[in-house]
Amino acid sequence: MTHPEGTGVTVLGLGAMGSALATTLLDAGHAVTVWNRTPSRAADLSARGAEAASTIDAAVAAQPLIVACLLDHASVHEALDPVIAGMRGSALVNLTTTTPNEARELASWAAEHGVSYLDGAIMATPPMIGTSEASILYSGSPEVFDAVRPVLDRWATSTYDGENSGLASLFDLAMLSGMYTMFAGFLHGAAMAGSAGMSATDFAARATPFLSAMTAGFALDAAVIDGGDYTVPGQQSLEFSDLGHLVRASEEQGVHPAPIAAVQELISKQIADGHGAEGFARLYESLRADRTERTDQVETLR
Ligand code: FVH
Numbered sequence: 001m002t003h004p005e006g007t008g009v010t011v012l013g014l015g016a017m018g019s020a021l022a023t024t025l026l027d028a029g030h031a032v033t034v035w036n037r038t039p040s041r042a043a044d045l046s047a048r049g050a051e052a053a054s055t056i057d058a059a060v061a062a063q064p065l066i067v068a069c070l071l072d073h074a075s076v077h078e079a080l081d082p083v084i085a086g087m088r089g090s091a092l093v094n095l096t097t098t099t100p101n102e103a104r105e106l107a108s109w110a111a112e113h114g115v116s117y118l119d120g121a122i123m124a125t126p127p128m129i130g131t132s133e134a135s136i137l138y139s140g141s142p143e144v145f146d147a148v149r150p151v152l153d154r155w156a157t158s159t160y161d162g163e164n165s166g167l168a169s170l171f172d173l174a175m176l177s178g179m180y181t182m183f184a185g186f187l188h189g190a191a192m193a194g195s196a197g198m199s200a201t202d203f204a205a206r207a208t209p210f211l212s213a214m215t216a217g218f219a220l221d222a223a224v225i226d227g228g229d230y231t232v233p234g235q236q237s238l239e240f241s242d243l244g245h246l247v248r249a250s251e252e253q254g255v256h257p258a259p260i261a262a263v264q265e266l267i268s269k270q271i272a273d274g275h276g277a278e279g280f281a282r283l284y285e286s287l288r289a290d291r292t293e294r295t296d297q298v299e300t301l302r
Helices: 016-027 039-047 056-062 071-080 100-112 142-153 167-194 199-213 214-225 244-252 257-273 282-285 295-299
Strands: 009-012 030-034 065-068 089-092 116-123 135-140 157-160
Touching: 009 016, 009 056, 009 116, 016 030, 016 142, 030 039, 030 056, 030 214, 030 244, 039 282, 056 295, 065 071, 071 199, 071 244, 089 100, 100 116, 100 214, 116 142, 135 142, 142 157, 167 199, 167 244, 167 257, 214 282, 244 257, 257 282, 282 295
Parallel strands: 009 030, 009 065, 065 089, 089 116, 135 157
Antiparallel strands: 116 135
């Protein structure tokens, strides 16, 4: 079989995501070597034309570009510690979810062994890989990003966030934090409406257009935060935004108020600190990192 697309890729980890990544490359004509801790998971990909390596040593030696899509940070070390010494001169693209510090640790560990490292954070589910809906953030070696970009672009829209290897993970987890908090808010709202007998499906139908419209407020709050002046006219004041009545209503309905109570706690703190006349975006000041202690990352972010 010929592989007109050139760059050969080894994919380590054939879970739902690793299999989707390997399948997309095979469909695009790349030579693909695969390895999985549990070998049986390679069968379907072998049938589609992948070379299934019987050992991880053989897998990392087979292609110049190694892609890891394993469970977590610990599993990357468990799989690759025994073979990293033999990978000198290779490029490792790690698409395993890690924290920013874990990504930086992996970059240092790879560098100690002469391996170029690019960290990736996948903003997609497996069925989205290879479609225009998929996005993957990258940070780490700019040389690797530039050299293998045609491969990366097979999977998703590729965004490079800089040489600090932890940034792709940071921005991924930042967006997931927003998403999960929003979903928890939706579930709390569904529980409140559900206390009066409304189905979650009916609540979702009402909440979706409203919440979608409200996301326009992100950019307005962002402009206030970046401007550094929470007294800008036209904002709803924190005193006006006091959510004590939402917490009380939740409790009166027998619904656990945890998500909205957490927001109210942030509001109360800012009011107690004398910022009641300022806008809702002021809550950012209770959440943000102390920039004087984070200069390494802040410099990169600018
Ligand atoms: N699936 C998704 O929607 C999300 C989207 C966002 C990014 N994540 C991250 O992608 C990584 C892989 O996710 P996955 O969905 O493929 O996960 P699984 O299907 O659970 O497969 C896990 C693979 O990892 C292998 N593995 C686990 N521990 C080890 C180890 N100690 N040594 C070697 N391999 C290991 C596992 O092998 P096996 O259990 O089949 O033998 C699977 O191949 C992940 O970081 C997500 O957060 C996906």
